[in-house]
Amino acid sequence: MSTASRVVIDLDVPGPIISRHLYGHFAEHLGRCIYGGFYVGEDSDLPNEGGIRLDVVEALRALNIPNLRWPGGCFADEYHWKDGIGPKADRPSMVNTHWGNVEENNHFGTHEFMALCELLGAEPYVNGNVGSGTVQEMSEWVEYLTRDGDSPMVRLRKANGRDEPWKIPFWGIGNETWGCGGNMRAEAYADLARQYATFCRDHGDNKLYRIAAGASDDNLVWTEALMKAVSCLGCGRDVRNLFQAISFHYYTLAGPWDSKGSATDFDLDDYYRTMVKAQDIDRIIRGHSAVMDAYDPERKIGLVLDEWGTWWDVEPGTNPGFLYQQNALRDALVASVHFDVFHKHAERLVMANIAQTVNVLQAMILTDESGGLVLTPTYHVFEMNKGHHDATSVPVHVVERPAPYEHDGKALELLSASASVKDGQALVSVTNLDPSASADVVLDLRGAEIRNPAGRLLTAPKLQFHNTTADPAAVAPVALDLETDARGLRVTLPPHSFATITVEV
Missing domain, CATH: 3.20.20.80 (Glycosidases)
Known part of the structure; x- marks a missing residue:
């Protein structure tokens, strides 16, 4: 899902x-x-x-x-x-x-x-x-x-x-x-x-x-x-x-x-x-x-x-x-x-x-x-x-998002993001907090021509995964696949994951 x-x-x-x-x-x-x-x-x-x-x-x-x-x-x-x-x-x-x-x-x-x-x-x-x-x-x-x-x-x-x-x-x-x-x-x-x-x-x-x-x-x-x-x-x-x-x-x-x-x-x-x-x-x-x-x-x-x-x-x-x-x-x-x-x-x-x-x-x-x-x-x-x-923050608007998860009368937003620009490069950070569903995210990048996108992903099969001396890379960054979209980039974030995307601007 x-x-x-x-x-x-x-x-x-x-x-x-x-x-x-x-x-x-x-x-x-x-x-x-x-x-x-x-x-x-x-x-x-x-x-x-x-x-x-x-x-x-x-x-x-x-x-x-x-x-x-x-x-x-x-x-x-x-x-x-x-x-x-x-x-x-x-x-x-x-x-x-x-x-x-x-x-x-x-x-x-x-x-x-x-x-x-x-x-x-x-x-x-x-x-x-x-x-x-x-x-x-x-x-x-x-x-x-x-x-x-x-x-x-x-x-x-x-x-x-x-x-x-x-x-x-x-x-x-x-x-x-x-x-x-x-x-x-x-x-x-x-x-x-x-x-x-x-x-x-x-x-x-x-x-x-x-x-x-x-x-x-x-x-x-x-x-x-x-x-x-x-x-x-x-x-x-x-x-x-x-x-x-x-x-x-x-x-x-x-x-x-x-x-x-x-x-x-x-x-x-x-x-x-x-x-x-x-x-x-x-x-x-x-x-x-x-x-x-x-x-x-x-x-x-x-x-x-x-x-x-x-x-x-x-x-x-x-x-x-x-x-x-x-x-x-x-x-x-x-x-x-x-x-x-x-x-x-x-x-x-x-x-x-x-x-x-x-x-x-x-x-x-x-x-x-x-x-x-x-x-x-x-x-x-x-x-x-x-x-x-020391980068310059830029506005981020999550205009389409999954419905918040209601827990004990409090709402949890399932998608979180921020972005900045420094030295000709933009960095976007995005987190999918849904523990069971992937998130198909379109990054609608406006105001600059984007080049050479690259992504990294941090996740694991379960939220409880952690690193030990016996398994030091149970939770470690890997490359993230990116697709071009009419609005910018499209990325699929697995459940409970964090990603960063860089583009030259």
Whole structure:
């Protein structure tokens, strides 16, 4: 069975730029994301540079990852950065109370993170400690990282082997301050955000993009409190340049927090609930944007979704505090749907960070201690979509579509699409969310002559398929057949599939 759809794409009508930072990543001291994931130590038998695992770096470089957020997450608000500098043998250990109550030796700290970013070619996004830290501690960390010349923190950095300052474009002022970051009230944190932002100074030519810790899901009250801290409603005053963005977090799951379900053992009912939740990110972003528009009509303040992704029950036999989960085709479709929404809101949404990059939640890569490395289905969505980085979005209109699927009183759109143009090439991303029917899609490409079309397809026989060291390509991209049509191109998408189509324009 198949359904017919037509998607009109206006290639000559430029929209906002899709920031490459919408494809950002997140590495928290959580489970085996840092230790045993990115970092194996200099004594490891695995190829490494300064303890950083090089096959992980190589795989991520293929994604052109634009930024990496660190050290948390909840961990950020119990991390004291001075414990993670200097000779490793002299660094004090700490207890990671949020994630498994394990002891950490602080061997992966500021210098190691910056070395990782340099190996990846990614810009660092450092998240500072508001919950258990001080204004002075955060201010000194900025100075240590970014100041040149001669000062106490500059001398300390040089004593630790780094003469030149680093460039730090992104700085987080705490994390989830409504919860693990301090259980604060919105107004109380808004005052702290102003205070901390004031002392996170620009040193030399390094200009910080300060990101205030924002809401969970659709808590618009929190967003409004932060906007009131830098502007006023209808007063026509310029927004105060204290922090430059507000974050929020949004996770996709099929059940309640105490019973999220399995990443690989699920039924169609679970699938539909998951995809309805994933598509609801559009409503969430529209809500936050509407509040921000009221206080900032010129959109000087950015919106940042610096934690998103699927969250399932941990794999059986693993530490519950390590949040290790498998990654199936269903997760890839959650990612593709999110990116279509991100592109749509690119004028206000300036950054997003998948949670997380290695071995935690909706990871790009799964590793083991023996040297095994698996690229997940979600990894392939990021790779197939990388042509959207810093591209110009163009309007996409699904003018003929299958009827939405009604599930528990909520409608699931079964076809999702977005498109962009960059460097003489258009990239169209399209997802068929129907788990049982193919989609015959006409891409009605207008406003440019198209040449040399090519397509790629990501799917599998079942939604539950996932990659393992024994079968690393169970879900992997293959070539997609394209046909010319009087309106442009015609493509048939199998059930539960994601595709990208490129054309020269």
